[in-house]
Amino acid sequence: MMDENSLYEHVRRRRLHVYENGPKFHGITPGLDASKPPEWYDPVAFKHAQKLFDKYQSILSLTSFMGLILGLMSDDEILRILLSTGNSETVDKLFTRYLSTIKHIEDWFRYDPFDTDSKSFKSLKMVRTMHCKVADKLNNNQTTNEQNAKQINQREMFLTQGAFFGLSALIPKQIGYHRFTQKDFHSIFHFWRVIGYCMGIEDEFNICNGSDEEVVEMCRQIYHEDSLLKIRQCAERYPMSRAVHNAFYGYIMTFSYSSMMHYLAPILNLDIRLYPLTTFTEWFEYQLFKLTMKKLYKYSWFIKLSNRHARNSTKNARKKRKKIVKKLQKQFPDQNFTLETYPFILDLNNNNKF
Ligand code: HEM
Numbered sequence: 001m002m003d004e005n006s007l008y009e010h011v012r013r014r015r016l017h018v019y020e021n022g023p024k025f026h027g028i029t030p031g032l033d034a035s036k037p038p039e040w041y042d043p044v045a046f047k048h049a050q051k052l053f054d055k056y057q058s059i060l061s062l063t064s065f066m067g068l069i070l071g072l073m074s075d076d077e078i079l080r081i082l083l084s085t086g087n088s089e090t091v092d093k094l095f096t097r098y099l100s101t102i103k104h105i106e107d108w109f110r111y112d113p114f115d116t117d118s119k120s121f122k123s124l125k126m127v128r129t130m131h132c133k134v135a136d137k138l139n140n141n142q143t144t145n146e147q148n149a150k151q152i153n154q155r156e157m158f159l160t161q162g163a164f165f166g167l168s169a170l171i172p173k174q175i176g177y178h179r180f181t182q183k184d185f186h187s188i189f190h191f192w193r194v195i196g197y198c199m200g201i202e203d204e205f206n207i208c209n210g211s212d213e214e215v216v217e218m219c220r221q222i223y224h225e226d227s228l229l230k231i232r233q234c235a236e237r238y239p240m241s242r243a244v245h246n247a248f249y250g251y252i253m254t255f256s257y258s259s260m261m262h263y264l265a266p267i268l269n270l271d272i273r274l275y276p277l278t279t280f281t282e283w284f285e286y287q288l289f290k291l292t293m294k295k296l297y298k299y300s301w302f303i304k305l306s307n308r309h310a311r312n313s314t315k316n317a318r319k320k321r322k323k324i325v326k327k328l329q330k331q332f333p334d335q336n337f338t339l340e341t342y343p344f345i346l347d348l349n350n351n352n353k354f
Helices: 004-024 043-074 076-084 091-110 119-141 144-148 154-170 182-199 212-237 239-248 257-267 280-294 300-319 321-331
Strands: none
Touching: 004 154, 004 212, 043 076, 043 091, 043 154, 043 182, 043 212, 043 239, 043 300, 076 119, 076 154, 091 119, 091 239, 091 300, 091 321, 119 182, 154 182, 154 212, 182 212, 239 257, 257 280, 300 321
């Protein structure tokens, strides 16, 4: 184990290396043979993570959802790419987009990523193809001046990979990870290391490449030394996070955006005044969210109940997808997110300089 200073320095150097060099490389390693596990693949740890998903689906899913919401607030470059495809244009499109993402994640947690006949392998291939198509289109449209930074590059892959599990490394006890052991966390990090590999992330830029304490420190530094500065500048002006939440609230998400963020804000050093509780329902949901995260997730009976709720609500949302899309179109007719109208407020030129 490294002492605190060397750990900090070691991780800081690696993080800055990713920020400086990651943008130069395509997010999908050229020539990747995704049917072949990397030499560091540990099937026991990977399968253990899959068992954890079976046991704690609601906790792991909520972590990725909250990570996504924060991630959408913190990186202009990624946001610009998401906006460029039009699939995040309206609340109903966000619903369709992220309902599909949930299905992909479920397949990764259930099947063998290296078995070419499995749902996981097919899903990973499909996502790589989507990334490649979007990246190629954007890269071909770039002027020669801009071509130093690739679109969907290794830096962006590194940050997005972290968004899926980073909060579990950063604030585990505050978001329900009471029953998780060191071995459990190791397996989760290993799982995301493998998924990152399958997405096309080079080992050099894989956020989970390193000891568990390095992964935790990396997530801490990314959040506290980079993302937080950006989120603080723009939280109240970045409406897509709220919109993703609105898309799922009442279908898969039990808690409103304000109640969730009101709880998370002080833990994550965000300004709680940006997330006021304006109605009794919001106040009640906040109390319930706090109780769930701090206490109820300690009990296996509650976790089972919550998993059942997560599975049923996702299944229902899939079944009623068309109806929900229509309802969201009527409910949020004026919410539109395009590159031209999105309220970016960060200085693009400073976005990478940390
Ligand atoms: C480890 C990193 C990543 C994972 C696990 C991931 C996961 C996914 C998944 C599951 C989908 C399929 C969504 C669907 O079915 O509609 C998807 C699509 C997509 N992803 Fe990623 N992604 C990652 C990194 C990134 C990055 C860094 C960017 C942009 C900079 C990006 C941009 C997109 C875009 C544009 C699509 C097509 C759907 C759309 O238009 O939004 N992804 N990704």
